[in-house]
Amino acid sequence: MESIVQALAGIVGKPYVSASAEERYFYGRDPGLMPAHAPDYVVLPRSVEEIQAIVRLAGREKIPLVPMGAGMSLSGLVIPQRGGIVLDMKRMDGILKVNEAARYAVVEGGTSTGKLHAHLNRYYPRLRFSTPDSPAAATVAANVMIHGQGRLTQQQGFNSDMVSGLEVVLPSGELCRIGSCALSDDWFSKGPPLPDLSGLFLGWFGATGILTKVGIKLYPRKKMRDVEIFITDSPDFVPGILYELTHTEMAEDINIFAQPLPLIFSGNHHIVIYFTGDSAEEMEFKKRTLFHALDGFIKSKDGGFMTVGEGMKKTLLDMPQRSATTFADVTKGGGFEYSGPIVPIDRYPQCSRKLDELAVKYDLKYHATARIIDKGHAMMFAFSFTFNRADADMLNRTRMALSEASEYALSIGGLFWKPTLDEQRIALEKMDPQTARLMKRIKEELDPQGIMNPGNWEGI
Amino acid sequence: MKYAEILHRCFRCGYCKFTLDYENFNCPPYRKYRFDTFAPGGRMWLIRAWLNGEIENSERFQEILYSCATCGNCVEHCAFTFRENLVDIFIAAREEMVNGGRIPPPVRDYFKAISIHGNPYNLPAAQRSSWAADLPVQPYDGQEYLFYVGCVGSYDERGRKIAQAVSRNLIRAGVSFGILGEREPCDGNEVRVLGESGLFEYLAETNIALFRQLGVRKIITLDPHAFNAFRKEYPAFGGDFEVLHYSQVFSRLIESGNLKPGNFAARVTFHDACYLGRHGGEYEAPRNILRAIPGVELVEMRQNRANALCCGGGGGNFFTDILGGEGDSPSRIRVRQALETGAEILVVSCPQCAKMLEDAIKAEGLDGRLTVADAGELLDASLRGH
Ligand SMILES: Cc1cc2nc3c(=O)[nH]c(=O)nc-3n(C[C@H](O)[C@H](O)[C@H](O)COP(=O)(O)OP(=O)(O)OC[C@H]3O[C@@H](n4cnc5c(N)ncnc54)[C@H](O)[C@@H]3O)c2cc1C
Ligand code: SF4
Ligand code: SF4
Numbered sequence: 090m091e092s093i094v095q096a097l098a099g100i101v102g103k104p105y106v107s108a109s110a111e112e113r114y115f116y117g118r119d120p121g122l123m124p125a126h127a128p129d130y131v132v133l134p135r136s137v138e139e140i141q142a143i144v145r146l147a148g149r150e151k152i153p154l155v156p157m158g159a160g161m162s163l164s165g166l167v168i169p170q171r172g173g174i175v176l177d178m179k180r181m182d183g184i185l186k187v188n189e190a191a192r193y194a195v196v197e198g199g200t201s202t203g204k205l206h207a208h209l210n211r212y213y214p215r216l217r218f219s220t221p222d223s224p225a226a227a228t229v230a231a232n233v234m235i236h237g238q239g240r241l242t243q244q245q246g247f248n249s250d251m252v253s254g255l256e257v258v259l260p261s262g263e264l265c266r267i268g269s270c271a272l273s274d275d276w277f278s279k280g281p282p283l284p285d286l287s288g289l290f291l292g293w294f295g296a297t298g299i300l301t302k303v304g305i306k307l308y309p310r311k312k313m314r315d316v317e318i319f320i321t322d323s324p325d326f327v328p329g330i331l332y333e334l335t336h337t338e339m340a341e342d343i344n345i346f347a348q349p350l351p352l353i354f355s356g357n358h359h360i361v362i363y364f365t366g367d368s369a370e371e372m373e374f375k376k377r378t379l380f381h382a383l384d385g386f387i388k389s390k391d392g393g394f395m396t397v398g399e400g401m402k403k404t405l406l407d408m409p410q411r412s413a414t415t416f417a418d419v420t421k422g423g424g425f426e427y428s429g430p431i432v433p434i435d436r437y438p439q440c441s442r443k444l445d446e447l448a449v450k451y452d453l454k455y456h457a458t459a460r461i462i463d464k465g466h467a468m469m470f471a472f473s474f475t476f477n478r479a480d481a482d483m484l485n486r487t488r489m490a491l492s493e494a495s496e497y498a499l500s501i502g503g504l505f506w507k508p509t510l511d512e513q514r515i516a517l518e519k520m521d522p523q524t525a526r527l528m529k530r531i532k533e534e535l536d537p538q539g540i541m542n543p544g545n546w547e548g549i
Numbered sequence: 550m551k552y553a554e555i556l557h558r559c560f561r562c563g564y565c566k567f568t569l570d571y572e573n574f575n576c577p578p579y580r581k582y583r584f585d586t587f588a589p590g591g592r593m594w595l596i597r598a599w600l601n602g603e604i605e606n607s608e609r610f611q612e613i614l615y616s617c618a619t620c621g622n623c624v625e626h627c628a629f630t631f632r633e634n635l636v637d638i639f640i641a642a643r644e645e646m647v648n649g650g651r652i653p654p655p656v657r658d659y660f661k662a663i664s665i666h667g668n669p670y671n672l673p674a675a676q677r678s679s680w681a682a683d684l685p686v687q688p689y690d691g692q693e694y695l696f697y698v699g700c701v702g703s704y705d706e707r708g709r710k711i712a713q714a715v716s717r718n719l720i721r722a723g724v725s726f727g728i729l730g731e732r733e734p735c736d737g738n739e740v741r742v743l744g745e746s747g748l749f750e751y752l753a754e755t756n757i758a759l760f761r762q763l764g765v766r767k768i769i770t771l772d773p774h775a776f777n778a779f780r781k782e783y784p785a786f787g788g789d790f791e792v793l794h795y796s797q798v799f800s801r802l803i804e805s806g807n808l809k810p811g812n813f814a815a816r817v818t819f820h821d822a823c824y825l826g827r828h829g830g831e832y833e834a835p836r837n838i839l840r841a842i843p844g845v846e847l848v849e850m851r852q853n854r855a856n857a858l859c860c861g862g863g864g865g866n867f868f869t870d871i872l873g874g875e876g877d878s879p880s881r882i883r884v885r886q887a888l889e890t891g892a893e894i895l896v897v898s899c900p901q902c903a904k905m906l907e908d909a910i911k912a913e914g915l916d917g918r919l920t921v922a923d924a925g926e927l928l929d930a931s932l933r934g935h
Contacts, residue, residue, distance in 0.1 A: 203571030226563030423558035478557040
């Protein structure tokens with residue numbers, strides 16, 4: 090073990106390697122509910138070359154290697170199931186380039202979403218990316234790795250759809266570029282018109298390679314941004330409302346939330362509609378169009394727009410939205426986790442009712458949130474529960490509720506998002522066997538020794 | 550441990566380690582070490598693990614706890630309602646460690662020096678007023694203000710110069726003040742934040758008794774750390790005094806026309822001391838001084854006021870030097886930030902910051918390109934010959 094520490098120190102420098110109990114404790118768990126498992130080493134690389142050397146060392150010594158961003162995916166994806174090395178990527182946090190005309194940025198594999206957000210605000214006020222509501226520390230690379238969603242997902246699809254190129258250290262230690270950047274230094278496409286190889290890495294949770302650079306598409310940032318909320322007391326109306334809203338193509342983002350507390354929110358489904366514009370006229374026009382789209386629901390008294398106070402507006406317009414994180418403290422317990430399956434939007438009523446049922450069954454505080462994906466092709470429906478980290482019984486109840494929520498989502502045609510190891514196994518079992526075999530062959534071809542984030546997408 | 554019931558509420562989301570706009574990490578030890586264990590969330594989780602018996606009081610754990618500069622950035626930026634208590638929690642954990650008897654050797658040495666000599670430099674009390682030898686500064690004897698100089702201003706070469714400059718300005722403005730000289734006890738701010746609450750209590754009570762005995766009602770402090778202890782901690786021991794940092798006094802004297810700064814042409818930037826700014830809520834007084842000096846052009850660093858990066862000297866690190874050293878030590882990052890503004894002078898309002906940043910300039914090889922001056926010194930220079 091000492092010799093491995095020395096070898097790692099030889100690569101990244103002594104201050105950036107630890108085999109101490111403190112780092113092994115902290116990096117052996119995430120804020121979610123999955124059981125802890127300590128790494129043997131935690132390493133903080135600063136360059137691509139260092140990562141290549143670490144991967145080669147891990148290959149030689151058959152040591153598992155788990156890349157980690159901020160560890161905010163909550164479902165245990167950065168917990169080193171078989172020990173080995175956790176590679177904290179956050180020292181590689183550069184913003185390497187922004188191509189304003191072609192609207193993309195290239196960032197390093199540990200750059201935070203917060204930093205990219207701030208950089209664009211400061212230097213490129215006419216550009217933006219699809220900022221997720223995860224804490225600002227969450228990394229761009231990990232966010233696309235887990236097919237995250239952000240403020241532009243309603244318009245542009247998953248954040249991983251907005252990738253415009255990748256640089257990957259393969260499990261062999263070789264460095265590989267994916268997309269237009271494989272042919273030139275232009276990072277405008279992750280594949281098309283060539284075969285799109287990004288699928289060999291995105292969604293694999295680091296089990297097929299380590300992203301060292303990510304090209305991410307940027308989009309026009311309008312001068313003004315506002316938010317309105319349409320409420321209805323029946324989940325059954327929600328899919329229809331969403332259909333009308335997405336038809337207008339006027340919304341930036343559409344989210345839904347429903348929660349029993351505070352009481353002013355109880356019993357209603359809040360469809361939060363964000364829209365942007367470069368002038369007061371454009372804003373007015375969009376607002377009017379969005380309002381008119383829901384005339385039918387208003388006339389039939391099935392819903393209406395609520396007044397959004399300044400305080401609430403500020404909370405909602407915040408990017409990333411801090412209130413998404415502070416939900417963890419509703420029970421003064423510091424815990425929050427969600428099962429967030431991707432489901433067709435017509436399943437909203439079922440998911441909503443199931444969540445109500447689970448909250449009663451397991452006696453938990455809950456929060457439903459949903460984000461519309463790609464103009465309504467699907468939505469992420471989050472069965473969110475807040476829990477008290479110091480209450481073992483509540484932790485258990487939350488685990489059971491989440492597991493039941495995921496199983497339910499799968500049974501109604503949903504897909505697990507950032508699945509736990511158990512959920513991955515269930516998905517592989519349910520999958521067309523030929524598809525599962527293809528995944529197995531890809532994994533074996535790229536990572537024959539099985540050292541990359543082992544446990545993930547295994548067991549086929 | 551005090552506040553133990555809060556520990557589990559930390560989500561380890563990391564908002565606390567950023568500036569408000571997320572452009573930079575701003576927890577000094579995190580900037581240096583880059584392990585999440587050295588960020589506020591890491592400390593919260595590890596303290597809890599320690600109390601639960603999941604980890605031990607190791608050298609590494611001590612380094613993690615004692616590298617906190619108590620700068621208050623996390624208090625400013627944590628997303629949760631318990632943020633007000635974050636620094637208190639880290640201090641309480643150090644207290645717990647002190648009570649257990651296993652602490653880093655430099656911290657132990659610091660306590661020992663204060664207990665035996667009344668100052669961290671192991672120097673005799675008789676030398677405490679030697680900085681004022683060539684100045685017409687009077688011992689405190691019922692004047693309007695007590696000028697409390699503190700250990701760094703009394704013994705440290707750099708601090709002494711600042712104490713002298715501040716005194717000259719007070720004299721010029723005709724402020725009625727006196728000093729305690731060899732009777733001056735340590736204020737105890739660093740003793741408290743390093744976790745020796747018993748020794749702090751003793752120092753606070755000693756100071757309060759002495760101040761009362763001398764009839765002190767108003768205090769001007771040189772050091773923002775003493776400013777913090779007197780304002781925020783002493784009232785709990787019955788010490789209710791009107792406490793001002795010298796920058797507040799000068800700002801008022803300038804405003805009332807009792808001090809008229811002369812010309813001093815320089816492009817300067819200002820570094821906020823954590824115990825004046827984030828802890829003391831005073832961001833403007835030192836800036837008012839700079840704005841009032843004709844010829845001074847003040848250019849702000851991107852990270853200023855509540856977003857300022859600590860010099861790394863807070864939380865006792867000035868004395869224990871746990872945060873010093875390599876290229877990514879906070880003081881070295883801070884001087885690089887200052888250099889980016891194109892300023893030739895990095896102005897401070899704290900003797901500890903002055904020393905930390907001056908050393909960092911040397912370590913960065915920036916001698917001749919950037920110098921450090923205290924706001925009191927710059928005012929003094931502008932007033933010379935006027
Ligand atoms: C309050 C809250 C709100 C959230 N809101 C959103 C939201 O709005 N949208 C959203 O999409 N998500 C959201 N999330 C989920 C999650 O936090 C984000 O998706 C986040 O981007 C994950 O980034 P991370 O750096 O924390 O990932 P991590 O958890 O560190 O990593 C995720 C996965 O990526 C792998 N990985 C990390 N870096 C690399 C790399 N360089 N190369 C290869 N593999 C790598 C890891 O091994 C792991 O499998 C939220 C989470 C919380 C706690
Ligand atoms: S201290 Fe606050 S901001 Fe920091 S990790 Fe904990 S909860 Fe998050
Ligand atoms: S007080 Fe400063 S140094 Fe200490 S944890 Fe908070 S941000 Fe870091």
